[in-house]
Amino acid sequence: MPASYAYLGPEGTFTEVALRTLPETATRELVPMVSVPAALDAVRNGEAEAAFVPIENSVEGGITTTLDELVAGRPLMIYREVLLSITFALLVRPGTKLSEIKTVTAHPAAQPQVRNWLRNNLPEVLWESAASNADGARLVQEGRYDAAFAGEFAAAKYGLEALETEIHDAENAQTRFVLVGRPARPAAPTGADKTSVVIWQRDDHPGALLELLQEFAVRGVNLMLLQSRPTGEGIGNYCFAIDAEGHISDRRVGEALMGLKRVCPEVRFLGSYPRAEVDPKDVRAPRAGTSDGEFSAASDWLARCQDGRF
Numbered sequence: 001m002p003a004s005y006a007y008l009g010p011e012g013t014f015t016e017v018a019l020r021t022l023p024e025t026a027t028r029e030l031v032p033m034v035s036v037p038a039a040l041d042a043v044r045n046g047e048a049e050a051a052f053v054p055i056e057n058s059v060e061g062g063i064t065t066t067l068d069e070l071v072a073g074r075p076l077m078i079y080r081e082v083l084l085s086i087t088f089a090l091l092v093r094p095g096t097k098l099s100e101i102k103t104v105t106a107h108p109a110a111q112p113q114v115r116n117w118l119r120n121n122l123p124e125v126l127w128e129s130a131a132s133n134a135d136g137a138r139l140v141q142e143g144r145y146d147a148a149f150a151g152e153f154a155a156a157k158y159g160l161e162a163l164e165t166e167i168h169d170a171e172n173a174q175t176r177f178v179l180v181g182r183p184a185r186p187a188a189p190t191g192a193d194k195t196s197v198v199i200w201q202r203d204d205h206p207g208a209l210l211e212l213l214q215e216f217a218v219r220g221v222n223l224m225l226l227q228s229r230p231t232g233e234g235i236g237n238y239c240f241a242i243d244a245e246g247h248i249s250d251r252r253v254g255e256a257l258m259g260l261k262r263v264c265p266e267v268r269f270l271g272s273y274p275r276a277e278v279d280p281k282d283v284r285a286p287r288a289g290t291s292d293g294e295f296s297a298a299s300d301w302l303a304r305c306q307d308g309r310f
């Protein structure tokens with residue numbers, strides 16, 4: 001299998017910076033791709049061992065292209081996540097003044113993070129989306145746009161200069177990235193894990209979503225993300241991407257997934273993987289009655305009842 005990781009390129013994206021924080025990248029070839037779908041397809045086609053892509057940011061929510069790619073098509077699995085704090089620089093060709101900027105570009109997920117800054121500093125500017133923030137910088141180098149929002153580190157790569165740095169409407173804006181591979185056995189639990197699934201509802205009725213969420217609630221499984229995405233089958237048809245605290249090998253998580261499997265037409269398991277930046281010792285103990293030991297004791301008791309041995 002080729003030891004390469006595909007990522008949302010070109011060189012100089014925040015995605016690349018986040019990817020390089022993973023120690024195993026030292027022994028992998030890192031291959032920039034033009035888009036998230038291209039990076040994920042490289043994995044599906046066996047050209048890359050894994051792909052590294054943005055999935056969520058703390059200002060705007062889910063990166064919909066990534067979610068939609070994971071929801072549909074040949075199944076993939078998440079193996080790792082990385083959180084990165086993001087601040088933008090406004091990159092221009094050397095010598096460009098703020099007053100000369102008529103067009104600006106960046107990845108669409110950057111826009112909500114710089115909207116107020118633009119309103120206050122460049123209210124008339126025309127925004128055009130780029131495939132990534134580094135691609136925006138490349139387009140400025142080519143002369144297609146006057147300025148790009150990107151990481152300050154991208155300036156040198158594309159012969160640009162930072163007219164302004166530390167641009168971020170929200171303090172502590174973070175983006176979450178995931179390492180995605182073909183389905184295989186998830187890594188063993190670390191004690192601070194997360195499980196991602198996508199679920200589809202059987203029919204539309206009052207309380208339908210509540211019924212699905214109850215599968216987690218009654219087993220004491222905390223939810224960390226709930227994102228609805230259109231299924232593409234008409235207005236009002238949605239599936240739900242859910243991140244739940246815990247590992248598929250935790251009894252309470254496994255039982256919640258089995259509960260969903262019984263009542264949903266489709267459940268797609270997207271992986272159990274270590275939570276970024278959480279120390280296992282800071283993880284809350286399971287709610288009373290939901291530890292693995294308590295699940296085992298309850299099934300032993302049931303078996304004894306079924307045998308008449310109580």
Ligand SMILES: O=C(O)C(=O)Cc1ccccc1
Binds near residue numbers: 012015133
């Ligand atoms: O990695 C990048 O540079 C991207 O274009 C994705 C992105 C978009 C917005 C914030 C962080 C990452």
